[in-house]
Amino acid sequence: MSFSAARAAYQRLYAGVPSSQYRNTGNIANTDQSASNTDMLLTHAAWNVKHVRAMEQPLLEAGRPLMAQAAHCIAQSAVALLQSRGIRLEQARIIAAIGGGNNGGDGLFAASELRTLGATVTLVCTSDAPHAQGLAAAQQAGCDCITLHTDQDIAQVLTTICDADVIIDALAGIGIKGSLRGVTGNLVQQLREAQYTAQHFPAVLAVDTPSGVGVDDGSCDGPILDATLTVACGVLKPCHLLPPAAYVCGDIIVADLDFDLTLSDPSVVHADLVAHWCMSPTRFDDSKYSRGVAGLVTGSVAYLGAALLSVRAASRAGVGMVRYCGPEHVRAMLLAQVPEAVLGSGTASAWVVGSGVPDSRHSQNSVGDEQQRQAIATLLQEYCALGQTDHEAQQSHTEQMPAEQLPVEPSYMAQPIRPMVIDAGALDLIDPHTQQLSHTIVTPHAAECARLLNTLQSQSSAQLTQVSVHDVLNHPVASALQLWQTTGATVLLKGAHTVIVGGPREQEPTIIVADNACSWMATAGSGDVLAGLTGAICASASEWIARHSTPEYRADAQYAVDFAHLMPILAAAGAHWHGFAGRLASGADRSHGVVYPPCNPQQPQPALHAWLRSTMRNTGKPIIASDIIERIPAAMQAAYQTA
Ligand SMILES: NC(=O)C1=CN([C@@H]2O[C@H](COP(=O)(O)OP(=O)(O)OC[C@H]3O[C@@H](n4cnc5c(N)ncnc54)[C@H](O)[C@@H]3O)[C@@H](O)[C@H]2O)[C@@H](O)CC1
Numbered sequence: 184m185s186f187s188a189a190r191a192a193y194q195r196l197y198a199g200v201p202s203s204q205y206r207n208t209g210n211i212a213n214t215d216q217s218a219s220n221t222d223m224l225l226t227h228a229a230w231n232v233k234h235v236r237a238m239e240q241p242l243l244e245a246g247r248p249l250m251a252q253a254a255h256c257i258a259q260s261a262v263a264l265l266q267s268r269g270i271r272l273e274q275a276r277i278i279a280a281i282g283g284g285n286n287g288g289d290g291l292f293a294a295s296e297l298r299t300l301g302a303t304v305t306l307v308c309t310s311d312a313p314h315a316q317g318l319a320a321a322q323q324a325g326c327d328c329i330t331l332h333t334d335q336d337i338a339q340v341l342t343t344i345c346d347a348d349v350i351i352d353a354l355a356g357i358g359i360k361g362s363l364r365g366v367t368g369n370l371v372q373q374l375r376e377a378q379y380t381a382q383h384f385p386a387v388l389a390v391d392t393p394s395g396v397g398v399d400d401g402s403c404d405g406p407i408l409d410a411t412l413t414v415a416c417g418v419l420k421p422c423h424l425l426p427p428a429a430y431v432c433g434d435i436i437v438a439d440l441d442f443d444l445t446l447s448d449p450s451v452v453h454a455d456l457v458a459h460w461c462m463s464p465t466r467f468d469d470s471k472y473s474r475g476v477a478g479l480v481t482g483s484v485a486y487l488g489a490a491l492l493s494v495r496a497a498s499r500a501g502v503g504m505v506r507y508c509g510p511e512h513v514r515a516m517l518l519a520q521v522p523e524a525v526l527g528s529g530t531a532s533a534w535v536v537g538s539g540v541p542d543s544r545h546s547q548n549s550v551g552d553e554q555q556r557q558a559i560a561t562l563l564q565e566y567c568a569l570g571q572t573d574h575e576a577q578q579s580h581t582e583q584m585p586a587e588q589l590p591v592e593p594s595y596m597a598q599p600i601r602p603m604v605i606d607a608g609a610l611d612l613i614d615p616h617t618q619q620l621s622h623t624i625v626t627p628h629a630a631e632c633a634r635l636l637n638t639l640q641s642q643s644s645a646q647l648t649q650v651s652v653h654d655v656l657n658h659p660v661a662s663a664l665q666l667w668q669t670t671g672a673t674v675l676l677k678g679a680h681t682v683i684v685g686g687p688r689e690q691e692p693t694i695i696v697a698d699n700a701c702s703w704m705a706t707a708g709s710g711d712v713l714a715g716l717t718g719a720i721c722a723s724a725s726e727w728i729a730r731h732s733t734p735e736y737r738a739d740a741q742y743a744v745d746f747a748h749l750m751p752i753l754a755a756a757g758a759h760w761h762g763f764a765g766r767l768a769s770g771a772d773r774s775h776g777v778v779y780p781p782c783n784p785q786q787p788q789p790a791l792h793a794w795l796r797s798t799m800r801n802t803g804k805p806i807i808a809s810d811i812i813e814r815i816p817a818a819m820q821a822a823y824q825t826a
């Protein structure tokens with residue numbers, strides 16, 4: 184990802200204001216510090232395989248015993264895992280499943296250490312030529328060794344493996360090509376069946392990655408064992424953060440091998456690392472306009488609740504004003520519930536469109552609903568006209584709707600850039616031919632993403648293969664990247680882990696994962712809340728930047744590029760605080776994928792087993808979308824305090 188470019192852009196956009204002028208002095212001053220903080224990066228950023236190899240190289244050339252250090256962390260983690268389950272080392276039965284590469288080497292040295300500490304360790308090798316020194320060390324320590332060649336061999340050891348306390352999965356790591364094949368694939372396939380059906384199945388400790396995951400894209404296309412714990416060697420890889428692979432990593436410990444993290448930008452980052460960048464500070468001399476106005480064209484006669492939810496969420500998220508445009512009937516209801524909302528067309532610092540507006544398939548041809556769709560279509564066209572220098576093009580775009588019916592005052596569409604969140608029923612109004620959406624965030628769930636990709640591609644090119652919901656769920660990053668490429672919009676692909684892809688199309692994409700939601704948040708209206716919240720974050724940021732950047736900078740092409748870099752960060756903040764607010768409302772702990780502080784091979788972590796013991800996590804209580812809204816202020820307050 185263009186992490187450095189995004190950070191530089193953020194700094195330029197937020198530059199130039201003396202800290203004495205705003206109250207929350209933390210956020211800008213701490214940005215560099217928190218981003219360069221090694222532990223924060225080790226637990227919140229991931230690097231592609233080619234970057235990992237480049238980081239390993241200088242250390243290997245300097246003679247650093249990386250494999251021995253990684254193996255020590257793996258062995259210590261296995262000890263902690265056993266302790267957390269109340270199993271004494273001398274009684275522990277460990278299976279080390281060993282492949283033919285260095286990943287197997289890590290597993291063999293870890294097996295050797297565990298055997299020396301007193302555990303019973305059996306090596307199950309799927310290669311005739313496992314790491315030679317590792318094998319020698321493990322056998323010398325007293326590990327038994329079985330090599331598998333055929334399905335019959337697998338059948339003979341299956342019960343022994345399933346009866347063990349821990350399986351160390353060291354079959355393949357970052358050197359994997361495709362999904363698991365041959366005897367390795369068959370072994371994992373059979374173990375996976377047992378993992379899903381047997382009453383007892385061992386805890387699984389994955390070495391570096393659960394064998395079989397797509398390391399760089401987080402795909403899970405073949406057989407893979409669900410890990411209880413994954414020890415990532417050196418740094419996190421994208422598969423540790425990206426769905427669906429992140430769902431099979433269990434909890435994660437990074438074995439800190441002293442990689443130089445400055446050698447390359449991370450490929451994927453966690454939303455926690457960047458969300459606080461765009462917390463616009465409050466100023467003592469703020470007015471309701473300077474804090475940002477969120478404009479919403481949401482809800483419809485058919486889906487009235489979405490208007491209420493999106494407006495209520497936006498008005499809880501720190502803006503100075505919320506403006507609502509929509510059918511008469513909806514406005515009346517809204518006013519009764521949110522008297523703070525201002526009704527009717529006017530100016531806004533950012534727009535949210537489409538939540539609860541029927542798409543073309545569900546539109547009942549009610550006058551109000553059609554008006555909503557037309558207003559959004561016009562707003563989108565206005566946006567595109569922004570990117571054009573030709574005044575006539577701008578004129579022709581606004582001709583479609585009488586000015587008094589436009590939700591936005593046309594003059595206000597001029598610079599500075601105003602971001603827009605395009606949700607639900609507005610997604611099918613996007614026209615990839617005419618629209619430059621680099622300052623918008625589209626927020627599809629998997630089904631909407633598949634539909635949108637199919638529509639946009641059928642309109643634009645020779646692409647013929649239909650994308651299914653299943654395709655998007657299995658390859659969310661690839662799908663989001665495709666949507667970003669096609670539209671130029673920042674893509675916020677909703678799910679248990681929400682994936683954000685964005686940034687200027689000519690550059691490396693910025694890829695961010697927000698994973699702090701809890702599954703109680705999969706509830707009707709939750710997405711409307713997210714849209715309102717994200718729009719409000721955009722409004723505050725946009726107003727702050729507009730007020731603190733010079734007119735010369737705003738007229739500069741660099742400003743538009745910088746803003747495009749900021750869009751995925753704004754989207755990440757929305758998803759991150761949405762998840763946080765939902766978890767506060769539910770009381771749920773993070774269910775899985777907790778990344779623990781890095782494990783330094785020189786100083787093994789005594790507290791690790793205590794953390795692991797907390798696998799009995801609070802699953803929280805059921806919530807409704809309104810509960811998320813109530814906790815938005817608390818989530819934002821916590822974020823301000825820790826920034
Ligand atoms: N270079 C080093 O000294 C370090 C290496 N480390 C470990 O080394 C690993 C990378 O090692 P390698 O590059 O040797 O690669 P791996 O060991 O990850 O993978 C290569 C092995 O997997 C098999 N394999 C590949 N694709 C397969 C498929 N689709 N189905 C079945 N088998 C398949 C290959 O035949 C080979 O045996 C890392 O993941 C990490 O565990 C870490 O310990 C850090 C230090």
Ligand SMILES: Nc1ncnc2c1ncn2[C@@H]1O[C@H](COP(=O)(O)OP(=O)(O)O)[C@@H](O)[C@H]1O
Nearest residue numbers: 677678679700701702704705707708709710711
């Ligand atoms: N299993 C899950 N765990 C956590 N969050 C989830 C899960 N499934 C969905 N979500 C979140 O819930 C929200 C649902 O949005 P959406 O499907 O648009 O709902 P609606 O249209 O009813 O408002 C999204 O923010 C999504 O990321």
